[in-house]
Amino acid sequence: MNWSEFIHMGGYGFYVWSSYGLALLVLLLNLYLPLRRRKSVRRLLHEFLRLKEQTR
Amino acid sequence: MSKQKSYCSCNSTDVPGFLKAIGCLLRRDLTVALRRSTDVLTPLVFFIIVVSLFPLGLGPEPSVLRTIAPGVIWVAALLATMLSLNRLFANDHADGTLEQMVLSPHPLTILVLTKVAAHWMLTGLPLVLISPLLAVQMNLPESAMGTLIFSLLLGTPVLSLLGAVGAALTLGLRGGGVLVSLLVLPLYTPVLIFGAGAVAGVTAGIDIEAHFSLLAAFLALALSLAPWAAAAALRVSLD
Amino acid sequence: MQYMHKYASPKFFYTLAGKLTPWIAALTALLLVAGLYLGLFVAPADYQQGESYRIMFIHVPAAWMSMFIYVCMAGAGAIALVWNVKLFEMFAGNCAPVGASFTFLALVTGSLWGKPMWGAWWAWDARLTSELILFFLYIGYMALEASIDDPRRAARASAILALVGVVNIPVIHFSVEWWNTLHQPASVSKIGTPSIHPSMLAPLLLMSLGFTFYFFTVALMRMRNEILERERHTTWVAQLLESKS
Numbered sequence: 001m002n003w004s005e006f007i008h009m010g011g012y013g014f015y016v017w018s019s020y021g022l023a024l025l026v027l028l029l030n031l032y033l034p035l036r037r038r039k040s041v042r043r044l045l046h047e048f049l050r051l052k053e054q055t056r
Numbered sequence: 057m058s059k060q061k062s063y064c065s066c067n068s069t070d071v072p073g074f075l076k077a078i079g080c081l082l083r084r085d086l087t088v089a090l091r092r093s094t095d096v097l098t099p100l101v102f103f104i105i106v107v108s109l110f111p112l113g114l115g116p117e118p119s120v121l122r123t124i125a126p127g128v129i130w131v132a133a134l135l136a137t138m139l140s141l142n143r144l145f146a147n148d149h150a151d152g153t154l155e156q157m158v159l160s161p162h163p164l165t166i167l168v169l170t171k172v173a174a175h176w177m178l179t180g181l182p183l184v185l186i187s188p189l190l191a192v193q194m195n196l197p198e199s200a201m202g203t204l205i206f207s208l209l210l211g212t213p214v215l216s217l218l219g220a221v222g223a224a225l226t227l228g229l230r231g232g233g234v235l236v237s238l239l240v241l242p243l244y245t246p247v248l249i250f251g252a253g254a255v256a257g258v259t260a261g262i263d264i265e266a267h268f269s270l271l272a273a274f275l276a277l278a279l280s281l282a283p284w285a286a287a288a289a290l291r292v293s294l295d
Numbered sequence: 296m297q298y299m300h301k302y303a304s305p306k307f308f309y310t311l312a313g314k315l316t317p318w319i320a321a322l323t324a325l326l327l328v329a330g331l332y333l334g335l336f337v338a339p340a341d342y343q344q345g346e347s348y349r350i351m352f353i354h355v356p357a358a359w360m361s362m363f364i365y366v367c368m369a370g371a372g373a374i375a376l377v378w379n380v381k382l383f384e385m386f387a388g389n390c391a392p393v394g395a396s397f398t399f400l401a402l403v404t405g406s407l408w409g410k411p412m413w414g415a416w417w418a419w420d421a422r423l424t425s426e427l428i429l430f431f432l433y434i435g436y437m438a439l440e441a442s443i444d445d446p447r448r449a450a451r452a453s454a455i456l457a458l459v460g461v462v463n464i465p466v467i468h469f470s471v472e473w474w475n476t477l478h479q480p481a482s483v484s485k486i487g488t489p490s491i492h493p494s495m496l497a498p499l500l501l502m503s504l505g506f507t508f509y510f511f512t513v514a515l516m517r518m519r520n521e522i523l524e525r526e527r528h529t530t531w532v533a534q535l536l537e538s539k540s
Contacts, residue, residue: 010340012347012411019350019404023357026396027509033392034516041520045527045536221459225452231442238438239456242431243463246470253474274466285459288376292451 077162078170085174088147095143096178103136103183107190118195125194126204126255132190133183133208134244137215138237140179141223144171145290149227158294164287172213172220172283180212196259203258210271211251217282218243224289247274303382305522306531312515319515323508330501338494347411351495354404356503357397358422361429362464364394364510368436369461372454382518384450385525387457388440389517393510395433401426421475425468432460446525 009016072080089096110128111121148154157167184205191204222240229235254267334352341348371387374380405423410416417423436453443449491499526532 006335009349010346012345015347015407015411016349019353019407022403023353023400026400030393030396030509030513031516034513034520037520038516041524042536042539045523045532048527049533049536218459221455225439225456226442229442231438235438235442238431239435242428242435242467243459245428246463246466249470249474253477270470277466281459281462285455289452289455292448292455295448 074162078166081167081170082174085171089178099136099140099179100182100186102139103132104190106132106135107194121195125191125196126252128194129187129190130248130252133212134215134248136183137179137219141219141236142233144175144220144223145227155294158290165283168220168286169283172216176213176216180216183212184208200255200259204255207251207254207271210275211247214247214274214278215244217278220286221282221289224286224293227293303380305382305526308382309519309522312519316512316515319508320512323505323512326501326505326508330498330505333501334498338498347408350404350408352498352502354401354408355499356506357401357404358426359503360506360510361394361398361401361426364390364397366461368394369457372457376451376454385518385521386514387454388450389514391433391437393513395437398426398430398433402430421472425471428467
């Protein structure tokens, strides 16, 4: 497969690769957000449990 | 318990019969709304102003105005209805009447339908009645006038009914009027398409029987489903 | 009903989801890689549209997902309303951001597909217009949920909104289709799917399945987070965190 032809996509390269690129971005973002939230939830809960222990 | 003065001649210690309750509610809503006449007049004036803005924005060329008239009048009707939605439940919610209605033995769905009917009589119906004047302003041919009135007559109740669901869902929320618009305007699009389409169609000479059938179908669908959804939403909002 | 109580318990679901997620994620990756390979390398160029039609392998699955997720959201909301199951409430709420993302993706890729075809960045094509209205419905749903502080009320109000929306969606589709056929200038054609060649169908289906399992992966991840947060008062959460730290 000729790589430069592949990237060029018969003249439509910009449109095709923007679409696929955006799709990748959307998929990665929707994966990243729950992972980040998971960290903050754990931090929050550790704090919450620590306070609960203290005020017992 | 002393006999309290009420709008209806119902004995305050008995639960009024169903039809009497509805009659009471209708009369009450109309009376209260007419006392706060600004609430009723503001959407109407808004309707007139918005339509008048378009010639100012686009230029007074008669053929242009004629082309955009159906869409402009209909969109303005949508927006004016949106503005008026908060008076549907908010005032009753504030003074506790709404909770009484939810707790009453009568089916909440019918009570909601009654309130929406009162709302439409004072919001939608005036829009319908004043639309010919605006149609003249926008250079709409006289042949389309009847279609305009009839399409608004079928469409504005649907707007009030769907709007009631939105108003019930957003009862007491910070977002207020803008939030209701966000929720309800996408749902209005079919009514807009066929309502404005009917008026544009009659000007272009197309057969518009399908438009009216669909508008009637939307009305039937809204009448059967919207009060029920709005009642459910009220229960959720008041819990 | 007893099964319901066991399987609908947050703790059970949390552990189950934890075990399932890696497998579903792996399946997602597999499907997407296969779909991309077939779509980009194997499927031939279209007779009319050349290479640009390959955007279809993103646009069409994204559009399907936007619809599918909304229906899931409405269905879960209905179950949550009728049977009062917290788990379904959580699922419904977590559908919205992913659904809105796919709708957005469908809109932008539709625009990118349309530009070389029509010469304009946006055209009021029936499908794009329906997608746009669907996007507004998602935004409305998320706005409503965000405006209500009480999570219970938020979930139930959004569920009602989603149900009203789901009833409206066929009406909207129909109306927009009709509107489009009437107003369409002759030069603009629908972003037609090219006459589907089998070699084009396979990547389309693979991408759609891939997106579906992706959605499940993300939904499970989000739900696990929400369960932890909501169930923070329980002992099993406390024990879980202790064992992990």
